[in-house]
Amino acid sequence: MSHSKIPTTVITGFLGAGKTTLVRHILANAKGKRIALIINEFGDIGVDKDVLAGCGDETCREEDMIELANGCICCTVADDFIPTMKAILARPDRPDHIVIETSGLALPQPLIRAFNWPEIKAEVTIDGVVTVADAAALAEGRFASNEEEVDAQRRLDEMLDHDTPLGELFEDQMVAADMIVLNKTDLVDAAALEAVEAELREHMRQGTKIVRAANGHVDTMALLGLGMSTEDNLEGRESHHELEHDGEGHEHDDFDSFSVTLPSGPGRDQLLAAISETIAAHDVLRLKGFAAIPGAKARLAIQAVGPRVNAYFDREWKEGEDRVTRLVVIGESPLARDEIETSLKKVAQAA
Numbered sequence: 261m262s263h264s265k266i267p268t269t270v271i272t273g274f275l276g277a278g279k280t281t282l283v284r285h286i287l288a289n290a291k292g293k294r295i296a297l298i299i300n301e302f303g304d305i306g307v308d309k310d311v312l313a314g315c316g317d318e319t320c321r322e323e324d325m326i327e328l329a330n331g332c333i334c335c336t337v338a339d340d341f342i343p344t345m346k347a348i349l350a351r352p353d354r355p356d357h358i359v360i361e362t363s364g365l366a367l368p369q370p371l372i373r374a375f376n377w378p379e380i381k382a383e384v385t386i387d388g389v390v391t392v393a394d395a396a397a398l399a400e401g402r403f404a405s406n407e408e409e410v411d412a413q414r415r416l417d418e419m420l421d422h423d424t425p426l427g428e429l430f431e432d433q434m435v436a437a438d439m440i441v442l443n444k445t446d447l448v449d450a451a452a453l454e455a456v457e458a459e460l461r462e463h464m465r466q467g468t469k470i471v472r473a474a475n476g477h478v479d480t481m482a483l484l485g486l487g488m489s490t491e492d493n494l495e496g497r498e499s500h501h502e503l504e505h506d507g508e509g510h511e512h513d514d515f516d517s518f519s520v521t522l523p524s525g526p527g528r529d530q531l532l533a534a535i536s537e538t539i540a541a542h543d544v545l546r547l548k549g550f551a552a553i554p555g556a557k558a559r560l561a562i563q564a565v566g567p568r569v570n571a572y573f574d575r576e577w578k579e580g581e582d583r584v585t586r587l588v589v590i591g592e593s594p595l596a597r598d599e600i601e602t603s604l605k606k607v608a609q610a611a
């Protein structure tokens with residue numbers, strides 16, 4: 261039986277840039293396309309899948325979502341990614357399109373190269389690599405080193421030139437892109453947006469499109485269907501690591517993640533205040549999870565990206581579900597795990 265190749269969109273972008281939000285938008289606007297979703301997370305709790313599954317739409321069907329929870333898709337291509345793709349391809353009801361959301365710390369390059377493995381290449385093609393960039397984080401210079409020491413303008417100028425793990429990873433994700441979704445435009449003014457966009461243009465491959473968005477609202481038909489066959493066009497997309505080490509394996513020691521479980525206890529405001537304080541004190545890059553708030557029938561989804569903390573009740577607790585607060589914490593290594601845990605647990609004990 262011959263099939264046409266299934267187009268696959270790879271979504272990359274730094275921690276908290278809005279990848280899951282974009283995926284949610286794609287699923288809600290799939291216009292009848294059956295989409296299989298592969299989600300890769302850094303951290304040991306599958307928050308992203310749970311966020312999508314909590315959306316309540318029939319487009320977020322549990323059976324169409326596959327989670328690769330063990331960290332970095334770039335390091336587990338052979339063990340995890342290839343078998344997962346083969347399982348999708350073996351289904352009797354093959355999807356019309358595959359979307360892969362990589363973890364915010366993943367280098368997209370090894371994943372893109374995996375599409376040239378013979379058993380994958382025969383059946384699947386990369387429709388496009390979409391990199392989500394966080395306009396607010398960029399405007400605030402959050403990829404620069406010594407953030408406090410430089411003034412806002414210098415930060416903006418230097419943000420992409422630094423040899424920090426954050427800066428390098430960010431550049432690696434940028435050069436991999438066929439399209440950049442410059443997200444969170446609602447959080448910055450027009451002048452800052454222009455500055456961020458000008459800076460991005462200097463660091464991406466020529467010809468890459470930038471699409472501005474808020475909350476991942478991009479025309480799905482423009483996003484899916486780029487028809488790039490990216491696996492055949494790898495030139496100029498090399499990561500720092502590939503350029504410096506001939507593509508030998510790479511390390512993820514630069515970043516660290518752990519999860520914390522807290523008993524239900526503090527109220528919403530107390531908990532969010534404690535989270536904000538902890539993030540500020542320990543330079544946490546990303547924190548996310550779900551919280552049990554006393555008296556609330558629904559669980560509170562918590563999403564922090566740098567200093568910005570969002571929270572919303574996403575769905576009611578299910579029968580038999582463990583009503584505790586579980587949070588994933590991600591930051592540059594070494595993370596002061598004990599101190600962060602103590603700081604978060606203090607609020608639960610005080611309640």
Ligand SMILES: Nc1nc2c(ncn2[C@@H]2O[C@H](COP(=O)(O)OP(=O)(O)OP(=O)(O)O)[C@@H](O)[C@H]2O)c(=O)[nH]1
Nearest residue numbers: 275276277278279280281364443444474475563570
């Ligand atoms: N104001 C604003 N918030 C946004 C926008 N897009 C996403 N967010 C919020 O940013 C937070 C992170 O969004 P996600 O979609 O989870 O980001 P992500 O890139 O999937 O995060 P990781 O998978 O952890 O790397 C959430 O609180 C979102 O609601 C936007 O355009 N504007």
